[in-house]
Amino acid sequence: MTERTKFILDESQIPAQWYNVIPDLPAPPPPPLHPGTLQPVGPDDLAPLFPMELIGQEVTADPYVDIPGEVIDVYKLWRPTPLFRARRLEKLLNTPARIYYKYEGVSPAGSHKxxxxxxxxxxxxxxxxxxxxxxxxxxxxxxxxxxxxxxxxxxxxxxxxxxxxxxxxxxxxxxxxxxxxxxxxxxxxxxxxxxxxxxxxxxxxxxxxxxxxxxxxxxxxxxxxxxxGSVLNHVLMHQTVIGQEAVAQFGMAGETGPDLIVGCTGGGSNFAGLFFPFLREKLAGRINPVIRAVEPSACPSFTRGIYAYDFGDTAGFTPLLKMHTLGHQFIPDPVHAGGLRYHGMSPLLSHMYELGLFEAVAKPQRECFAAAITFARAEGIIPAPEPSHAIAAVVEEAKRCAESGEEKVILTALCGHGHFDMVAYERYLSGEMTDFDLPQERIDAALANLPAV
Amino acid sequence: MTERTKFILDESQIPAQWYNVIPDLPAPPPPPLHPGTLQPVGPDDLAPLFPMELIGQEVTADPYVDIPGEVIDVYKLWRPTPLFRARRLEKLLNTPARIYYKYEGVSPAGSHKxxxxxxxxxxxxxxxxxxxxxxxxxxxxxxxxxxxxxxxxxxxxxxxxxxxxxxxxxxxxxxxxxxxxxxxxxxxxxxxxxxxxxxxxxxxxxxxxxxxxxxxxxxxxxxxxxxxGSVLNHVLMHQTVIGQEAVAQFGMAGETGPDLIVGCTGGGSNFAGLFFPFLREKLAGRINPVIRAVEPSACPSFTRGIYAYDFGDTAGFTPLLKMHTLGHQFIPDPVHAGGLRYHGMSPLLSHMYELGLFEAVAKPQRECFAAAITFARAEGIIPAPEPSHAIAAVVEEAKRCAESGEEKVILTALCGHGHFDMVAYERYLSGEMTDFDLPQERIDAALANLPAV
CATH class of the missing domain: 3.40.50.1100 (Rossmann fold)
Structure with a gap:
């Protein structure tokens, strides 16, 4: 009865600022380019679409940006979110690893968005x-x-x-x-x-x-x-409330820090929100976690894409973004993790991946659903298909620890619940779910149509 | 920024005992009867269906029953649940009332069950x-x-x-x-x-x-x-974790106690779980809230049923229960609050209603969905159809306070989210939802078939 299951902060501990990782990097990410002039996009180009404050946050060099009180008032409807120790999953896997997950599914919309x-x-x-x-x-x-x-x-x-x-x-x-x-x-x-x-x-x-x-x-x-909802610098920065809370909750749990941080990536905002504040600690030499992105093998922009300027959308209307991409005309197979079916990747994360600040792996969806069902039966929460990718990587690592005896501390983000994804579970449980092969020719064909920069 | 939105207990504050209201009543509820012998049902009759511990809890005279550590370990996956001050709903309704809701939708299954x-x-x-x-x-x-x-x-x-x-x-x-x-x-x-x-x-x-x-x-x-899942004494007792936590959270909120407690009733377990611990305070003279059950007007067992021995099921296989009933052959119209479509009512709550310990009102479903949508837009959470009945009564009372200027403190239970009920919301929003008339002849016809006791 003395073992804690979750670590809950008071609403007075909602972060007062978002953390901007860019000033802590050795170099800033390359700027977006206007597709006509190939010159960096300026505030005037963006003003018809975004308010000036967000345009400013997109390029700010400030390490922290204050969160307005009116935003915190709304965050209070669900934040701070809980950090769970997955004791029942650990027991099921018979692993010496200590597994923690930060749960964002408590928001009204059911995800970190x-x-x-x-x-x-x-x-x-x-x-x-x-x-x-x-x-x-x-x-x-x-x-x-x-x-x-x-x-x-x-x-x-x-x-x-x-x-x-x-x-x-x-x-x-x-x-x-x-x-x-x-x-x-x-x-x-x-x-x-x-x-x-x-x-x-x-x-x-x-x-x-x-x-x-x-x-x-x-x-x-x-x-x-x-x-x-993802990809842009200010979006990733807003998500750092996740990691900042998790840093404080790790302190409550009596852990120095994670040995491994795992997150799923589509556009990258959930993964970035979790690990940026821990990366800050790592860059300061206080902790030394391995950081691992998990993407669907049907849409592997980190592991099989290239780092190049490309359009953010299929039709080619957006500025050109330097990013890991499968080509803007790449159409991913219809895996159930719809939120991960994006041909590109956040330019900021792409830049950081090139800097070697984290690693990436790809997972096929049936392995992810198998892990999600194991998780649901142990921990109760039914994960959305997107974070099931991270869970599959966590289960893989925890089993490795069961063999090696390593007491690794693993942290992941459970970025949403699966209440609106039961059709996908039904397909998995009935044996109708398939994995998809992705032949190199399909990627090559899409990459052949990159814009000339 | 100093105004709190929610009141969160630590998991060490999960109640250690369930509260049994029966010893605090002036008389115990009448016993269930065997339909053949018309004698009170004994433990031997129930042993093929229930474990002995639950049969004992059904009839215990102990005011508190210890919650096993193994149960608390599982409760920790979501308990304690938050108590929210509905500041944004209050503002929307421009009411001086202070509205609190205890949210049970954070459980893995999404309700208090x-x-x-x-x-x-x-x-x-x-x-x-x-x-x-x-x-x-x-x-x-x-x-x-x-x-x-x-x-x-x-x-x-x-x-x-x-x-x-x-x-x-x-x-x-x-x-x-x-x-x-x-x-x-x-x-x-x-x-x-x-x-x-x-x-x-x-x-x-x-x-x-x-x-x-x-x-x-x-x-x-x-x-x-x-x-x-409802109706029986031990089920209602297990739900008192809700009200016990809420009593502690009311203290955190600096409130003496609610002036009004409102809950929806089908079999009665969610309502009982919320108000029993407050009733204990009321019977001890420390607070004096009005307590109000809200049932669907399509299935009004309190407000239009009679208090009599009846079967718990349609087919007549169960023991005879003394309860408020519309007759075990009464088939409610297909309102979307499926959890409230029960012909009878918990015998314990029925007995307490006869003792005058709470009042009851009935609501048609369109008023409930209108209130639920108002609530969702203000507070973010989309309620299940069942608690939308309680919300409709809260909104009604808050508007009354807006007219009278009364700073009434209102407490309700939001016993579940509506993530699996979006079809009902779609029908309401598209104007296709109907209310149902319930002619007295339909009730009379069902009541004509009560068993002879």
């Missing part, structure tokens, strides 16, 4: 934005933004990939419950949508098309701006 | 049970028991009403993820199911049929027992 949706909605409201637009695939990000905009009285308009809109109506209803307008994409509300529908009235849509529609809707109206 | 599923599974495991059976409608209780049995290595076999099994597959998959076997009911696995299928091969099933199947499967095997 509100950590950035809330400040993005807040800064927009302060700067006079009346309406935010965005795109969403399966709906994690869209629901986070719908929740956040409701908190500040902004309208929210979301383009949801048609296939998900029709087949996964529950997150759509969640967004509508919070007051958002949800369009199937391609829609008749934008020129981009209309032109796709003219060519193919039955188009199932894609994230690339949905981005185009959301950006067009924002650019065309002075009171409307656009919000992005 | 695991508070009793866990000890039921534990005592069964200690007494040698290898397999537990139960019935479930929409799946809240079934998923709680599936989670709990996984924690103690028991098999779990669940009969799920066929209509829900086919139309609401997500909670079914959740149960299977935790390792349970789920049968559509009526099934070919029991005589009860076979005889229903012989008469109607396409039967959509009912909770009454599912109970019959689960009881038959338990009674027929020495290593198999049965678990019930």
């Amino acid at each position: 509100p950590n950035t949706a809330v400040p993005q909605a807040y800064y927009n409201s302060v700067e006079g934005t009346k309406r935010l637009t965005t795109e969403t695939g399966a709906g994690q990000w869209g629901s986070a933004l719908a929740f956040a905009t409701a908190q500040y009285g902004l309208d929210c308009e979301i383009w949801m990939v048609r296939a998900s809109y029709d087949q996964k109506p529950y997150r759509r209803t969640m967004m509508q419950t919070w007051g958002a307008t949800v369009h199937p994409s391609p829609s008749r509300a934008t020129q981009a949508g209309l032109s796709v529908l003219a060519a193919d009235p039955d188009s199932p849509g894609s994230l690339g098309i949905a981005i185009s529609e959301a950006v067009e809707a924002a650019a065309g109206s002075a009171e409307t701006r656009y919000a992005l | 695991p508070n009793t599923a866990v000890p039921q599974a534990y005592y069964n495991s200690v007494e040698g049970t290898k397999r537990l059976t139960t019935e479930t409608g929409a799946g809240q209780w079934g998923s709680a028991l599936a989670f709990a049995t996984a924690q103690y290595g028991l098999d779990c076999e669940i009969w799920m009403v066929r209509a829900s099994y086919d139309q609401k597959p997500y909670r079914r998959t959740m149960m299977q993820t935790w390792g349970a076997t789920v049968h559509p009911s009526p099934s070919r696995a029991t005589q009860a199911g076979l005889s229903v299928l012989a008469a109607d091969p396409d039967s959509p099933g009912s909770l009454g049929i599912a109970i019959s199947e689960a009881v038959e499967a338990a009674a027929g095997s020495a290593e198999t027992r049965y678990a019930l």
Whole structure:
């Protein structure tokens, strides 16, 4: 009865600042480039889409940025989030490893996404934005933004990939419950949508098309701006509330620090949010963890992509970003971890990977679901498909420790619950889930179409 | 920034005992009767279905019962649960009332049900049970028991009403993820199911049929027992962890006590769990709250039922229970709050209602969903349809306070989230949800078939 299961901070211990890792790096990441001029993108280029405060945060050299009180007031609805010691999983795996997980599924939207949706909605409201637009695939990000905009009285308009809109109506209803307008994409509300529908009235849509529609809707109206849920520097910075809390909770647990930090990566924000504050400790020489990204083997931008300038979207409307990419025309196979199906990677994380600050592995989805079910039966929480990738890597490491006898301290982020992903579990449990081969020719073909820089 | 949103206890403050309200009442509730002999049911009658410890708890005169350490170890996966001050809802309603809600949706199964599923599974495991059976409608209780049995290595076999099994597959998959076997009911696995299928091969099933199947499967095997998720005294007692924590959290909040306690009632366990510990304070003269049950107007056992001996199930297999009932053959209209669609009411709560210890009101479902959406947009959490009944009564009272200027302190239980109920929200938002009239003749017809006692 003396063994603790979770480490809970008081809401007065919600971090007062976000941590900006860039000043602690030996060199800053290469800037985004305008695709026409190939010159670095400036604030004026971004002003139609983002509020000035976020444009400033994107390039700030300050090591910390204050979190506004009005943002903390909303964070208090679910933050601080718990850090759990996975004692029951350890016992099940018969491992001497000590496994900790930081659980972000307690947010209203059920993932880490509100950590950035809330400040993005807040800064927009302060700067006079009346309406935010965005795109969403399966709906994690869209629901986070719908929740956040409701908190500040902004309208929210979301383009949801048609296939998900029709087949996964529950997150759509969640967004509508919070007051958002949800369009199937391609829609008749934008020129981009209309032109796709003219060519193919039955188009199932894609994230690339949905981005185009959301950006067009924002650019065309002075009171409307656009919000992005991952990839950008300010988004990763907002997520550092996760790691800052976890550093404090590690102290409560009496641990010096983790020996291994594991996170799943799609655009990279959840992984970055967890490990940046620990990396700060590592760069200061206080701890020395191995840091490991886990990506789906169906979309392996770190492990099989190249580091090059590429577009952030399929259609090629965004600035050019220097990043690990499979090519902006790469279409990942339909794995259930929709949040990890992105051809590129955060430019900041890509730069740090090149600097050797962390390593990366790729996992096929059936191994991930097997690990997620083991986790659910031991710890009770049913993970979303995305963090099941991190859990698979944790289980692998814990089994290695069971063989070697190493008492390794492992930390991971359980970035969301799987309540809206039960179809994926059903497919796994019924034996209908498949893994996908990714022949090198498919990657090569997509990489052949990189923009010339 | 000095205003607190939530009150969090440390896991060392999980209650060490459950509170038994019965010794504090002026008289105990009338006993259940054997339907053949009309004599009180004894331990021997119940032993094939329940472990001896739970049979003892059902009739104990002890004011407190120790919670085993092995149960607290599992409670630690989500308990203590947070008490929230609903500041953003108060602001939206412009009310001087102070609204608090105790949130049980943080449990792995997403409701208060695991508070009793866990000890039921534990005592069964200690007494040698290898397999537990139960019935479930929409799946809240079934998923709680599936989670709990996984924690103690028991098999779990669940009969799920066929209509829900086919139309609401997500909670079914959740149960299977935790390792349970789920049968559509009526099934070919029991005589009860076979005889229903012989008469109607396409039967959509009912909770009454599912109970019959689960009881038959338990009674027929020495290593198999049965678990019930509400109604019984020991179930209500297990839920008092909710109210005991809330009493401590009210102290943290600097409140003397609530002026009004509101809870939704189906079988009654969530409401009882919240208010019993506060009633104890009230009976000792320390606080004086009004206590109010809220039931669906489509199934109004308190407000339009009678207090009489009746069967607990539709088919008439259970002991006779003295309770508020609409008649065991009453079939409620298909409101979305499936957990409140029960013809009867906990005998203990029915007895206490007769003693005048609390009041009751009934709400139509559209008013409840309107209140739930107001709540979701303010507080972020999307409530399950069941607690939306309590929220509707809270909103009503808060608006009353806005008119009168009364600074009333209101406490309610948000007993679960609505992540598996988005179809209901979709129907409300699209204008397709209806309320149901309940003509007196329908109640009279069902009450005409009460057993003769």
